[in-house]
Amino acid sequence: MTMLKQFSAVVLGLGNIGYRYDKQGGDRITTHAKAFSMHSGFELVAGVDTSPEACADFHEAYQLPTYTNLERLFSEQQVDVIALAVPTCEHFSFFQKAMAFRPKAILCEKPIASNSQQAQAMLSQAQHESVFLALNYIRPYEPATAAMIERIRQHAFGVIQKGCVRYVKGLANNASHYINLLLHLWGLPDAVELISAGKPGLEDPEPDFVLRWGENRIYFLALDDHYYSVSEFELWGTAGAVYYRNMGREIVYADVAENSAFSGYKALQLQHTEATDLMRYQWYSADYLFKQLVSQVPDYRSAEMACETLIVVEKILAQLQETL
Numbered sequence: 001m002t003m004l005k006q007f008s009a010v011v012l013g014l015g016n017i018g019y020r021y022d023k024q025g026g027d028r029i030t031t032h033a034k035a036f037s038m039h040s041g042f043e044l045v046a047g048v049d050t051s052p053e054a055c056a057d058f059h060e061a062y063q064l065p066t067y068t069n070l071e072r073l074f075s076e077q078q079v080d081v082i083a084l085a086v087p088t089c090e091h092f093s094f095f096q097k098a099m100a101f102r103p104k105a106i107l108c109e110k111p112i113a114s115n116s117q118q119a120q121a122m123l124s125q126a127q128h129e130s131v132f133l134a135l136n137y138i139r140p141y142e143p144a145t146a147a148m149i150e151r152i153r154q155h156a157f158g159v160i161q162k163g164c165v166r167y168v169k170g171l172a173n174n175a176s177h178y179i180n181l182l183l184h185l186w187g188l189p190d191a192v193e194l195i196s197a198g199k200p201g202l203e204d205p206e207p208d209f210v211l212r213w214g215e216n217r218i219y220f221l222a223l224d225d226h227y228y229s230v231s232e233f234e235l236w237g238t239a240g241a242v243y244y245r246n247m248g249r250e251i252v253y254a255d256v257a258e259n260s261a262f263s264g265y266k267a268l269q270l271q272h273t274e275a276t277d278l279m280r281y282q283w284y285s286a287d288y289l290f291k292q293l294v295s296q297v298p299d300y301r302s303a304e305m306a307c308e309t310l311i312v313v314e315k316i317l318a319q320l321q322e323t324l
């Protein structure tokens, strides 16, 4: 059965996540432009970017109109959905510009804004004006990752004792993906503890730090992406373990069994490995947005959690400031 296209969509910011990542071709769906063009609930109608080169490139690929500002777009057409994919420092001002045209929804890139005051103001305004605001922390929308989150929440691995996240390229840009994922599991942490400040002089710092929920500590370790990229975590529970590997493209589950080499001892035993569909993450994000749009009561939880994620990031930054 073919689903009727229901919502017109534009991408504001035709850079990496807006349009460019998918220029590599193949089955991947890693941009807003490709996701809206592939999902039957949306019709991609235009692209907006201040750069004429970015507009020309997008036009060549999609044969759709482009605009160098939102005002010109909205003088010509009404649009249901705006993907906000400009640099983070521009999110707040472009959110307000977009809100002036009363779209049905805004899908905002992460981090939601430059600071938590702006983030909270965006959430409040969206709720007050009944414009659905969703945040593009991609992982919880991907089905295998969502199932993993649910299994951990249901204590399939017992009580989590400890965990470890390894990340590169910035606290706000990349570690925040995992802070956000852990908030899905346990809400705001009880404590944030800085371990070490990391390389000096970075625009987006790369500290090692711990998030603590009760006695459960999750260690975040920053690695240098000069050598290779890494984005992964492990959680060890009382009844098993989860390994989220290879940028999140596979999940390894382990349970507890008798140790075959040493009687009387128990060991972690790899149970199975599951491939995720992370290279089509943006389709799932669009699908989440679509389902929210057709539901009677859209859920602002992804935006609320993005605000909370930023609050945790700011707590780490405040501790970093104290070390200077």
Ligand SMILES: NC(=O)c1ccc[n+]([C@@H]2O[C@H](COP(=O)([O-])OP(=O)(O)OC[C@H]3O[C@@H](n4cnc5c(N)ncnc54)[C@H](O)[C@@H]3O)[C@@H](O)[C@H]2O)c1
Residues within 6 Å of the ligand: 012, 013, 014, 015, 016, 017, 018, 048, 049, 050, 051, 054, 085, 086, 087, 088, 090, 109, 110, 111, 136, 137, 138, 173
């Ligand atoms: N969800 C994810 O996993 C993910 C991945 C990558 C980037 N991001 C986020 O997406 C956002 C964009 O990142 P990017 O890597 O695509 O950046 P980018 O620099 O590649 O692209 C940004 C685009 O916005 C355009 N732009 C800048 N100012 C503008 C303005 N005032 N009006 C219209 N267009 C403007 C630029 O010309 C550029 O084409 C950031 O917030 C980033 O953190 C999220």
